[in-house]
Amino acid sequence: MEIRELAQQLLRGRNADGGWGYYQGKASRLEPTCWSVLALDGHAGPDDLGAALRTWPSKDGLLLERHGAEPNYAFHGLALLVLGACGLEHIEGNVTLSRALQRVKGVAFADSWISRQDNSLQGWSWIAGTFSWVEPTAWCLLATKKWTGNDVHRDRARILEAERLLLDRAMLTGGWNYGNSNMLGQELVAYVPTTAVTLMAMQDRRSEPSVERGLAYLVKHATTERSASALALAALALHAYDLPVDTVRAALMEQLPVSAAMGSQAAIATALFALQTGHAHAFRL
Amino acid sequence: MPSDSERISIGTDLSRRQFLSAISVALAAAACGRQQFDPGLFGPLPDLSSVGLYAAPDYRADFKDVIGRGLTELGVDVRGRRVFLKPNMVEYESGTAINTNPLVVVGAALAFQAAGAASVVIGEGPGHRRDMEYLVTGTGLYEHLRENRLHFIDLNQDDVAYVPLRSQFMGLDRLALPVEMLQSDFIVSMPKLKTHHWAGMTASMKTFFGTVPGAVYGWPKNILHTHGIDNSIVDLNATIRPHFTIVDAVTAMEGDGPIMGRARDVGCVAMGHDLVAVDATCARMIGLDPLQMPYLRDASLFLGNLNERRIEQRGEPLSRFATRFDVIDSMKKLRLHEL
Numbered sequence: 001m002e003i004r005e006l007a008q009q010l011l012r013g014r015n016a017d018g019g020w021g022y023y024q025g026k027a028s029r030l031e032p033t034c035w036s037v038l039a040l041d042g043h044a045g046p047d048d049l050g051a052a053l054r055t056w057p058s059k060d061g062l063l064l065e066r067h068g069a070e071p072n073y074a075f076h077g078l079a080l081l082v083l084g085a086c087g088l089e090h091i092e093g094n095v096t097l098s099r100a101l102q103r104v105k106g107v108a109f110a111d112s113w114i115s116r117q118d119n120s121l122q123g124w125s126w127i128a129g130t131f132s133w134v135e136p137t138a139w140c141l142l143a144t145k146k147w148t149g150n151d152v153h154r155d156r157a158r159i160l161e162a163e164r165l166l167l168d169r170a171m172l173t174g175g176w177n178y179g180n181s182n183m184l185g186q187e188l189v190a191y192v193p194t195t196a197v198t199l200m201a202m203q204d205r206r207s208e209p210s211v212e213r214g215l216a217y218l219v220k221h222a223t224t225e226r227s228a229s230a231l232a233l234a235a236l237a238l239h240a241y242d243l244p245v246d247t248v249r250a251a252l253m254e255q256l257p258v259s260a261a262m263g264s265q266a267a268i269a270t271a272l273f274a275l276q277t278g279h280a281h282a283f284r285l
Numbered sequence: 286m287p288s289d290s291e292r293i294s295i296g297t298d299l300s301r302r303q304f305l306s307a308i309s310v311a312l313a314a315a316a317c318g319r320q321q322f323d324p325g326l327f328g329p330l331p332d333l334s335s336v337g338l339y340a341a342p343d344y345r346a347d348f349k350d351v352i353g354r355g356l357t358e359l360g361v362d363v364r365g366r367r368v369f370l371k372p373n374m375v376e377y378e379s380g381t382a383i384n385t386n387p388l389v390v391v392g393a394a395l396a397f398q399a400a401g402a403a404s405v406v407i408g409e410g411p412g413h414r415r416d417m418e419y420l421v422t423g424t425g426l427y428e429h430l431r432e433n434r435l436h437f438i439d440l441n442q443d444d445v446a447y448v449p450l451r452s453q454f455m456g457l458d459r460l461a462l463p464v465e466m467l468q469s470d471f472i473v474s475m476p477k478l479k480t481h482h483w484a485g486m487t488a489s490m491k492t493f494f495g496t497v498p499g500a501v502y503g504w505p506k507n508i509l510h511t512h513g514i515d516n517s518i519v520d521l522n523a524t525i526r527p528h529f530t531i532v533d534a535v536t537a538m539e540g541d542g543p544i545m546g547r548a549r550d551v552g553c554v555a556m557g558h559d560l561v562a563v564d565a566t567c568a569r570m571i572g573l574d575p576l577q578m579p580y581l582r583d584a585s586l587f588l589g590n591l592n593e594r595r596i597e598q599r600g601e602p603l604s605r606f607a608t609r610f611d612v613i614d615s616m617k618k619l620r621l622h623e624l
Binding site: 193 | 378413414415416417418419421422423427431437438439442443444482500501502503504505507508511541545613
């Protein structure tokens, strides 16, 4: 399958409001719109490619998961990275979005016998009023690190606590899953996509033993989870650490017909982006 | 076991003490101005619920045939209806019994097509993994979908509509649910039978956690845990009102389910219209007391029959498959004492 075909499939799936749904013909959502704008930037296509993202609805400076819904912190973090990479300015102002993200956090809980982890640490949750999990913390941490470097309002304590949370949730054998490394005395398994996103968020902390173990896990398992998202995120993370990605990209090319048939536009766009090099800086610190 | 004189006739197998315990929460809620459910919305429970148990010694069985026989015997009429199948695909690890086997899922799809369904859609929305493509390819389901031209949708990513909850155990007014499922005419639960380290057992009713969209609520779906797993199971089933269930108990899971447990061969496919009756039967099959599971006890008040005398066995007798599953220490209180 050609990269150009993937781009055409994505362009055909764009909604009249300028956004993308998770599936063609479905309502526009923030995550697939972010990945599609990022992947298609620079391709021959509509002049207003990023218009939907620039005007995406928000509440208190936080982007809504979809029109009329509530903010989703993980996708807000992803959107900040995409706005920056594509040189887009949200109507609220990217600085406003960035500062709003630093104000929100997951709720803390008392430690529990069911799991060996520090529940007092507060990173980012998916949505308001819930616990901090690995993926939203990783996306929001990466966005905060990347786009608040020169902001006097940069909350250094938030960054440090989010890093501590990610280190606390690392598997003993390396890598990360959704956010529990163990449960009821059993060690759980790592996932490639969450490991990749977390490594991108922690690329400036490479000397941390948990990061080293996570990177070793990813190098070993980068092609074991066959899906567009897993392979694409693995390639992006390895690229951020200046490691070879040819094998992963080859596996991704092989996977594309399945991904295209499954039809998830977020997955297709992530794959398309990872197979290009134009915005390789999007997730690099 | 309570004596007959201690029983109270409410369509369940509850003793008077158990009944009073079960309604105490409802009364407390009512005292606070909130009823947990309006009986008028649900109507009387059926006098008798049929549960079919069909033998399938392993996954080499012809599941289109096994399930097709069950549909006929249980009087399922899906002619011209849009059928939605909800399998359990929470995680993938090679060689484990975590998910509904793809051969059972596809067998069901083909059986419903043969029974005259207008369309069959398969959908799932895992609570931990959010990479559906990986789960569908890893489990081998993708090849069957392609070969049989079956449509699959990730329920975590479908369009959503807010639906008012028809019972009030979670204390929420509404939940977002996937449109693809809501637009179907005939919703079929297709779980893997497993022990569950929080709910005791996961089967027909618990599997509807997978219909709550992660893109709206996150992964894991915290909202279902913070409002109580048992409460969430009941509210989801009261609201979605699934029409039928097909339980993959060919190889089930015991011990620390739903993910870290051990595979255990049972050789059975359990089916029925009444999900409470089917789950109660599955619990008894693996040596657990359904009355001790809060979600089944609550659901039996208004969603289905739990009392063995109100369950009519079809297919094979329960005794053919009855066994005793290993459970974690905190769940040993659920065991049936007579085994």
